[in-house]
Amino acid sequence: RMANVNFNVPGGLRGKPARMMVGLVVGSLVLMIFVGSCTTYIPPNQVGIKESRFIPPTGILPGEMKGGKIKFLLPGQTIHLFPKDIQVLDLTSDRKETGFRRAEKVNHRMEPAIQINTSDGSQVMVDATVIYHIENADLVIKQAGPGRLFENNAVIPKTISALKKNLGEMLAEDFYDVHKRDPKVLAAQEQI
Secondary structure, three states: OOOOOOOOOHHHOOOHHHHHHHHHHHHHHHHHHHHHHHEEEEOOOEEEEEEEOOOOOOEEOOOOEOOOEEEEOOOOEEEEEEEOOOEEEEEOOOHHHHHHHHHHOOOEEEEOOEEEEOOOOOEEEEOEEEEEOOOOHHHHHHHOOOOOHHHHHHHHHHHHHHHHHHHOOOOHHHHHOHHHHHHHHHHHHHHO
């Protein structure tokens, strides 16, 4: 013989209300996942460039997307972010300067000083600071690539090349003569 056993559900949730509660929780989770995967926030100090992999037109889409907004994305679309504020590239071998600057800001890149081979066969270590900003992110992504590749593919190599070319034409003692050094520095700056 079987005994009749009654189970009480805490809080009085039984049947239809319990299924509705579970449905609401599951629906909310699905909605949060959908919104999170189909939207991107572009911070105010950045711009976005949209890339589409599946939906025509594919590739890098022209035009910058202004910052400070949430943008909706379709499947296969990505927004690459680029900074619009001032960027700093420091080429230095000063350890104190490196530690201080690195902790200061995200838009500050540190690299070792440049070794310049002068026209008389000497080697001179040069510290340089390049201050710049991106004017056309659309052009940058097409020429240098997405993300911060513009630093590795454009800013650093062009800076080093311009400094080595222009300062390498001087003699070692010319680095101490402002009248000989300044025209070469200005020429390097123009080339960069």
